[in-house]
Amino acid sequence: MAHGHEHEVVIKDEKFVMTAKDKRVSMILMGGGLLLALIGILTNHSEHEMLMKRIWANLLADGYFFFIISICATAFIAIKAIANAGWHTSIKRIPEAMGTFLPFAAAVLIIVLIGGGSEVYHWMHHGITDPTSPNYDKVIAGKSWYLNQGFFWGRLIVFFAVWIFITRKFRKWSLQEDIEGGLSFFDKTYKTAAFFTFFFAFTFSMFSWDIMMSIDTHWFSTIFSIYNFATGWVSAITIMALTAIQLKKRGYLSIVNEDVIHDLGKMMFAFSIFWTYMWVAQMLLIWYANLPEEVTYYLDRTKNGWGFHFYLNLALNFIIPFFGLMTRTGKRNTWWLSFVGCILLFGHWNDVYLMTFAGAMKDHHGISHAPGWGLMEFGFLAMFVGGFIYVLLTSLSKANLYPTKHPYIMESALHDVGV
Amino acid sequence: MSMKNNNQKLILGIYDDPDKVLAATRNVRKAGFDIKDVYTPFPIHGIDKAMGIQRSRLGISAFLFAMTGLLTAVVMMVYMSWGDDWEINIGGKPNLHIPTYIPVTFELSILFTAFGMVATFFIVSKMAHGKNPTLMDIRQTDDRIVIAVNLHNTGDSDAINKIFQSNGALEVKERDLSI
Numbered sequence: 050m051a052h053g054h055e056h057e058v059v060i061k062d063e064k065f066v067m068t069a070k071d072k073r074v075s076m077i078l079m080g081g082g083l084l085l086a087l088i089g090i091l092t093n094h095s096e097h098e099m100l101m102k103r104i105w106a107n108l109l110a111d112g113y114f115f116f117i118i119s120i121c122a123t124a125f126i127a128i129k130a131i132a133n134a135g136w137h138t139s140i141k142r143i144p145e146a147m148g149t150f151l152p153f154a155a156a157v158l159i160i161v162l163i164g165g166g167s168e169v170y171h172w173m174h175h176g177i178t179d180p181t182s183p184n185y186d187k188v189i190a191g192k193s194w195y196l197n198q199g200f201f202w203g204r205l206i207v208f209f210a211v212w213i214f215i216t217r218k219f220r221k222w223s224l225q226e227d228i229e230g231g232l233s234f235f236d237k238t239y240k241t242a243a244f245f246t247f248f249f250a251f252t253f254s255m256f257s258w259d260i261m262m263s264i265d266t267h268w269f270s271t272i273f274s275i276y277n278f279a280t281g282w283v284s285a286i287t288i289m290a291l292t293a294i295q296l297k298k299r300g301y302l303s304i305v306n307e308d309v310i311h312d313l314g315k316m317m318f319a320f321s322i323f324w325t326y327m328w329v330a331q332m333l334l335i336w337y338a339n340l341p342e343e344v345t346y347y348l349d350r351t352k353n354g355w356g357f358h359f360y361l362n363l364a365l366n367f368i369i370p371f372f373g374l375m376t377r378t379g380k381r382n383t384w385w386l387s388f389v390g391c392i393l394l395f396g397h398w399n400d401v402y403l404m405t406f407a408g409a410m411k412d413h414h415g416i417s418h419a420p421g422w423g424l425m426e427f428g429f430l431a432m433f434v435g436g437f438i439y440v441l442l443t444s445l446s447k448a449n450l451y452p453t454k455h456p457y458i459m460e461s462a463l464h465d466v467g468v
Numbered sequence: 469m470s471m472k473n474n475n476q477k478l479i480l481g482i483y484d485d486p487d488k489v490l491a492a493t494r495n496v497r498k499a500g501f502d503i504k505d506v507y508t509p510f511p512i513h514g515i516d517k518a519m520g521i522q523r524s525r526l527g528i529s530a531f532l533f534a535m536t537g538l539l540t541a542v543v544m545m546v547y548m549s550w551g552d553d554w555e556i557n558i559g560g561k562p563n564l565h566i567p568t569y570i571p572v573t574f575e576l577s578i579l580f581t582a583f584g585m586v587a588t589f590f591i592v593s594k595m596a597h598g599k600n601p602t603l604m605d606i607r608q609t610d611d612r613i614v615i616a617v618n619l620h621n622t623g624d625s626d627a628i629n630k631i632f633q634s635n636g637a638l639e640v641k642e643r644d645l646s647i
Contacts, residue, residue: 329570336567339559377527468516468523 058304058462062227063450065301067442075442078435085428093425098168099412105165106409107425111433112157113260114401117281118288118437119154122147123216124249125285130242135457136312136464139305142451143289145223146444148216150437155209158260162205169409171266172196189266196263205259208252215245220444223452230454253278261401264408268346270335276327283320284397287390289313292441294383301450304458307381308466314380317393321370324397328362350407354419358403365396398430476645477619478504480604481632482612486512489613492635493518496617501628504616507608529588530581537580541573602645612638 086107093100122144129137166173171189176182178190178197189196219238226234254274262273270276290313296302297310335343351359373389374380410417452458483489489512496503503519506512548554549563561568590596604614617628625642632640 333567333570337559337561375531377523463513465513465517467513468521 058459060304060453060458060462062453063301063304065296065442065446065450067446071442072439075435075439078431078438080435082428082431082433082435085424085431087428089424089426089428093423095420099410101165102168102410103406103420103425105161105169106406107429108157109161109165109169109260109409110398110401110405111429112154112161113405114284114398115150115433115437116154116158117257117277118285119147119149119151120212120216120249120253121278121281121285122289123151123212123219124246124253124282125289126219126238127215127242127245127249130238131246133239135460136309138455138457138461139302139309139451139464140289140293140313140461141223141455142445142448143292143441144285145220146441147285147288148220149444150440151213151216153436153440155213159209170264171408171411172263173198186266192266196266201259204252204255208256211248211252215241223455224448226454227449227452232456235456261404264405265346265349267342270331270343270346272327272331272334276324276331279320279324279327280397280400283317283324284394286313286316286320287393290317291387291390291394292445294387296445296450297383304451304462306462306464308464309461310383310386311377311380311466312464314374314386317386317390318370318374318380321366321374321393325363325367325371328366328400349417350403353417354421355403355407355417358399358419362396362400362403365392366400369393369396402426477622478604478643478645479617479619479625479628479632480641480643481615481617481628481635481637482605482607482639482641483615483637484612485636486515486613488636489615490514490518492615492632492637495631495635496615496628499627499631501624502618502620504618507604507614507616509609509611509613512613526585526588526592530585533584534577534581536584537577538573540580541576542569545569545572604643 090100090104093103095103125137125144126141126148129141161169167175171177171186172192174184176184177186178193179185180190194200218241222234222238257274257277261277262269290310293302293305293310293313297305332347335347349355369392370389373385373392379385379389406420407417410420412418481492483492486508489506489508493503493506493515497518497520506515506519508515545568546564555563595601603609604616605612608614615632619625619628619642629640
């Protein structure tokens, strides 16, 4: 098959070198972001409690966003492994490197839960399940068999431990395969991926209820977890595409042909529609049924200044990728794909921002007013982006840029999507 | 497609290996001969590029069908709920309201696209019930791959035969196809 092609495929070790500029940019993002956030905090004149809520909500939204991106990168490896897919093999090191951010994001979430849990989460308020307390809430007391500190922390630690353990294993086996070769690592990944996919489907659902849905403790939605998965999944794939394009631009990853990038673009397009389907499905059923306990969630997110973020969601996460990535040219032009990808990532951050803040920023009357995007939001976001880039590039530089001895590496190098 | 001649002269190369077929197809095309089609019992990656096939316009037709479905749905729903001659109160929702339109618009767009694309595909491929397809060689339905080249000049036959043979053809034969 190889002969007769325009260019010969050579599989060889390829190492990414993180330049001083890469380090500088990520450090500036982190340091500058922290500075901006501090200025934002110091110049904020709202009352202390609301300011604290806003700081915790910022950390929670960013921590959650990058957590679901990292865990969806691992899910990407697992799903491709059990589907016996080969086309993505040449970019496989990118999701593997993304997974190394998982412990950092998990640490942020744990800090937020310990430090700001009682401010952000309605069910963690003091005396909420105590009938003698003035804070007593009958509905939340009825949910306390699931939402209590013991069970909550127990399952969260188990999820984090298993997810991080398997993520590290996937990467470790893949790196070991580069040295030893053979099929044993491929087989191990395949078997572990089968377990992980099964485990992940259940545990990610609970994780999204615990971290995101329980902010508005009275409210519930059965489609919420798949909607959150769609957010993480499409963002993770977008980051893979952006990273692959950037690496190619620097002369790395010549093995990744434009058909692989095209397929990543197809997935960005398809899962943007998938995300919209879930987003609309959740909203539409609640709108139809018009039950007071359900519609409050959307009233909180469309009134009091939140409406902008709500409709921005639709524009950035559906309309722009739908029309922008519909054509073949749109997916194969790397400049355009990166441009739409950046919009998409910002849009999904906006989605997580809205999910978190509208619930977490409630005042004594149970009403939240949109604080708008300020220095704090962009500062914390820049900090996380810088940290994520630093961890991603560091992990990429520690191994070959593509698995040289993976059994499907040739299939990926010769990947062809037709005319 | 030339319909003037009642007879179409073809030269067929019969293969059992997709890699050989890819190489042969590229070489026949490079030598400037007119490939009619490649008949294969299973899809071969890269054969479309090797044959120099133009990009399918099925995607454009899909978009047009989707827009037709979308327009049909919107026109239908607006017509039905316009004025108050057929007003149905469901859950106290307003009569003309965007969220109610989403599911029907979505479904009809997909329905029109799916049916439209299947119909287009059948028409373009000239497939119909009761129509006997013209097989180049009966074995193309089983385990052989056939490259069919239009023979415009009888003098080309030797050159094409040589390309076929040098790329590992099991058999080369000429055939008159009556249209």
